[in-house]
Amino acid sequence: MTPRKQSQIAEREAAILEIASDIISREGAHALTMERVLARVDFSKGTLYNHFTCREDLLVAVHAQCFEAHLSYFERGALFRGCPRERFAAAGMGAQIMHELDPRPFQFSLNDTILAVASERWRELFRHYHRETIAVFTGIVRDALARGDLPAGTDPERVTLGVWSLSCGAEDIHESGLLPQRLTAEDFNRLRSQLIETLLDGFGWHPLSSELDYAQARERILREIFPDEARKLGLLR
Amino acid sequence: MTPRKQSQIAEREAAILEIASDIISREGAHALTMERVLARVDFSKGTLYNHFTCREDLLVAVHAQCFEAHLSYFERGALFRGCPRERFAAAGMGAQIMHELDPRPFQFSLNDTILAVASERWRELFRHYHRETIAVFTGIVRDALARGDLPAGTDPERVTLGVWSLSCGAEDIHESGLLPQRLTAEDFNRLRSQLIETLLDGFGWHPLSSELDYAQARERILREIFPDEARKLGLLR
DNA sequence: AAGATAAATGACGGATCGTCATTTTTGACG
DNA sequence: CGTCAAAAATGACGATCCGTCATTTATCTT
Numbered sequence: 001m002t003p004r005k006q007s008q009i010a011e012r013e014a015a016i017l018e019i020a021s022d023i024i025s026r027e028g029a030h031a032l033t034m035e036r037v038l039a040r041v042d043f044s045k046g047t048l049y050n051h052f053t054c055r056e057d058l059l060v061a062v063h064a065q066c067f068e069a070h071l072s073y074f075e076r077g078a079l080f081r082g083c084p085r086e087r088f089a090a091a092g093m094g095a096q097i098m099h100e101l102d103p104r105p106f107q108f109s110l111n112d113t114i115l116a117v118a119s120e121r122w123r124e125l126f127r128h129y130h131r132e133t134i135a136v137f138t139g140i141v142r143d144a145l146a147r148g149d150l151p152a153g154t155d156p157e158r159v160t161l162g163v164w165s166l167s168c169g170a171e172d173i174h175e176s177g178l179l180p181q182r183l184t185a186e187d188f189n190r191l192r193s194q195l196i197e198t199l200l201d202g203f204g205w206h207p208l209s210s211e212l213d214y215a216q217a218r219e220r221i222l223r224e225i226f227p228d229e230a231r232k233l234g235l236l237r
Numbered sequence: 238m239t240p241r242k243q244s245q246i247a248e249r250e251a252a253i254l255e256i257a258s259d260i261i262s263r264e265g266a267h268a269l270t271m272e273r274v275l276a277r278v279d280f281s282k283g284t285l286y287n288h289f290t291c292r293e294d295l296l297v298a299v300h301a302q303c304f305e306a307h308l309s310y311f312e313r314g315a316l317f318r319g320c321p322r323e324r325f326a327a328a329g330m331g332a333q334i335m336h337e338l339d340p341r342p343f344q345f346s347l348n349d350t351i352l353a354v355a356s357e358r359w360r361e362l363f364r365h366y367h368r369e370t371i372a373v374f375t376g377i378v379r380d381a382l383a384r385g386d387l388p389a390g391t392d393p394e395r396v397t398l399g400v401w402s403l404s405c406g407a408e409d410i411h412e413s414g415l416l417p418q419r420l421t422a423e424d425f426n427r428l429r430s431q432l433i434e435t436l437l438d439g440f441g442w443h444p445l446s447s448e449l450d451y452a453q454a455r456e457r458i459l460r461e462i463f464p465d466e467a468r469k470l471g472l473l474r
Numbered sequence: 475a476a477g478a479t480a481a482a483t484g485a486c487g488g489a490t491c492g493t494c495a496t497t498t499t500t501g502a503c504g
Numbered sequence: 505c506g507t508c509a510a511a512a513a514t515g516a517c518g519a520t521c522c523g524t525c526a527t528t529t530a531t532c533t534t
Binding site for chain 1: 520521522523524525
């Protein structure tokens with residue numbers, strides 16, 4: 001296979017994913033159909049099915065890509081020079097910043113049955129990024145445990161699972177439109193962050209949110225880790 | 238309309254909901270199609286569409302029914318004679334017991350777009366039970382606030398939202414099969430309960446889980462509130 | 475240039491959706 | 505009971521979407 005040809009195929013794949021992602025962000029996952037992708041593309045159905053074995057496969061691929069995009073932000077946040085609890089918050093802020101730069105509603109959880117019918121290629125990529133993401137957060141929790149910031153015997157995976165669940169669940173509920181009062185995206189993100197901090201307080205992770213100046217920590221994180229993005233969003237300078 | 242006729246229509250509706258619920262619990266919501274419901278019923282498509290305007294409408298109706306079924310258990314738990322924190326736990330146990338008696342995987346959150354296309358009848362019924370359920374929990378939180386068990390100024394709705402999010406999110410993640418280790422339903426329920434208790438500790442809701450004998454509280458709740466169900470499940474006597 | 479391999483095509487059968495003109499049932503009333 | 509209007513039930517229909525596969529086209533090898 002000539003490189004020319006290879007890159008053409010890769011471009012096409014990227015284009016499909018871009019279109020699929022656009023449809024999902026505009027109208028939700030249920031609106032993603034192969035026919036609609038085809039309508040916005042200049043090659044045939046058979047070629048589309050060479051890249052993605054079925055509708056679910058494409059859905060998983062979009063999710064995997066989204067995970068990949070988030071992961072780099074999580075990792076940057078985890079590099080913040082501060083105590084583990086600040087680093088954990090910084091990693092979370094990474095996702096929020098990314099979301100504000102490119103606001104695509106996104107569920108990080110995929111149904112079992114959807115994953116099952118997807119191709120091995122995309123399913124494993126999705127699982128890979130999922131594991132990597134969990135690992136970033138769990139790594140920070142382990143650091144906190146090593147320093148004695150968390151009670152000995154705390155299961156690091158349980159902390160991550162709790163935060164992850166809370167985050168996904170809040171997203172779900174927000175998207176269902178069933179919240180008593182309608183919140184702006186910004187208010188909702190603040191609420192979610194506060195709930196996560198409350199949960200971490202519940203684990204006894206020091207310094208507790210009452211012992212930490214969050215406004216200042218947030219300022220430092222933005223300045224030191226996400227300066228360009230923060231400026232672009234008008235959060236800095 | 239003669240009563241004979243009316244009850245026949247009501248029976249039919251119940252039958253449809255039962256079949257739909259069965260399909261969903263066996264194969265997931267994606268497997269619910271009008272055609273498959275029709276295949277298990279002895280009347281025609283047009284009649285089915287007299288009861289439910291579209292697939293999504295039926296989905297919302299099933300969810301509303303499930304909410305209704307849970308609500309009575311939540312309410313029973315809330316009547317437990319104990320401190321608010323115990324009552325909150327008792328309400329949650331109600332849902333678990335019901336789930337074990339009739340194990341149907343269930344998401345309490347419905348997509349915005351699904352609710353939007355459903356008929357007003359079922360959508361409003363769903364919203365009604367949703368609000369009622371939230372109100373049960375939020376009522377207990379208010380009682381705790383009134384007694385000074387929670388820090389003054391705590392927003393009761395935020396507590397409920399946090400618990401609800403955590404609960405739904407954990408369910409999602411469990412069903413995605415992405416947990417590192419595979420958990421039994423029982424282990425998962427225990428894990429979820431513990432995460433919720435941790436979150437409530439984070440809110441500073443006294444008595445904290447460390448200050449309370451949970452095994453004993455659980456025993457009392459089963460004995461006093463859910464004696465029949467607990468015995469049937471072999472949790473008592 | 476010819477043959478072999480890989481990629482692309484789109485027509486097709488099948489499932490499902492939701493509609494609606496038509497038929498059947500029901501109930502009210504003389 | 506017979507008539508007739510309203511209500512309920514029917515199922516054929518057009519439309520959308522799925523995923524396949526025999527065929528055509530492009531690319532590579534020698």
